[in-house]
Amino acid sequence: MRKSFDELTIADDFMFCKVMQDEEVCKTFLEMTLAGQIGKIISLSSQNAIITGSEAKSIRLDILAKDETGKTYDIEMQAVNEHNLPKRMRYYQAAIDVLFLDKGEHYSNLNDSYIIFLCLFDPIGKGNPVYSFENVCLEDRQTLLQDGTKKIIINANAFKKTKDKNLSGFLEYVKTGKITTEFTGRIEKMIEAVKSTEQARSEYRFISAFEMDALYYGRQKGREEGRQEGRQEGFAEGSYQKALETAQLMKSMSYPLEDIVKITALSRDEIEKL
Secondary structure, three states: OOOOHHHOOOOOHHHHHHHHOOHHHHHHHHHHHHOOOOOOEEEEEEEEEEOOOOOOOOEEEEEEEEEOOOOEEEEEEEOOOOOOHHHHHHHHHHHHHHHHOOOOOOHHHOOOEEEEEEEOOOOOOOOOOEEEEOOEOOOOOOOEOOOOEEEEEEEHHHHHHOOOHHHHHHHHHHHHOOOOOHHHHHHHHHHHHHHOOHHHHHHHHHHHHHHHHHHHHHHHHHHHHOOHHHHHHHHHHHHHHHHHHHHHHHHHOOOOHHHHHHHHOOOHHHHHOO
């Protein structure tokens, strides 16, 4: 069962996105993760829906940031191990490349990008706090492909194993809720502020109802079809129908267009046509 709004922590997707929407917090997190300075963040958004084609699987990114050097950063909170992280990262990378490379542009115009998953578990199983991956030549194990992509998995379970006190403190906070650094104390105050706003509470209520209704519709459709494909298609159909209903309701309540896009993952055109 989904948590109540008052129970949410940094480890919950909704609250993680709210906190990381702050440019200073996001930049600090990225510099801790990458162990170095990054450029000034010039764009930052949460819950970005990316649809690469009418028949392709759509995705929703937790946090998508871009710095002044053109580098992009996708940051994802992952609380449950679905045992598909490597290929999920592969698909996210492909979707982001499609998003940022317009028709007719040269491949060299692709931005350098980072896919970062912050996990409450160890998906690799080696006990490391951070796993960084780049494409490397198998013959000499040294030559990098230099395609501008990097994938990073952070294992919050291993917060005691990192020598960086700030990163260790942040991971401990994500895993246990314990505040040991100035940075985590600042985040905790931000979370308290979010919980005190009725708008955030209403947004969470909308998202919860939307997801639960879509899941129920999908399960019912799947039972009728009697096979796995039916369950998957049913969920997709139910999710889309519920998104339309939610968008219609939010429009009638004068919600900003950007908020409707974030919550429903519908396109601007679909919402404006309602």
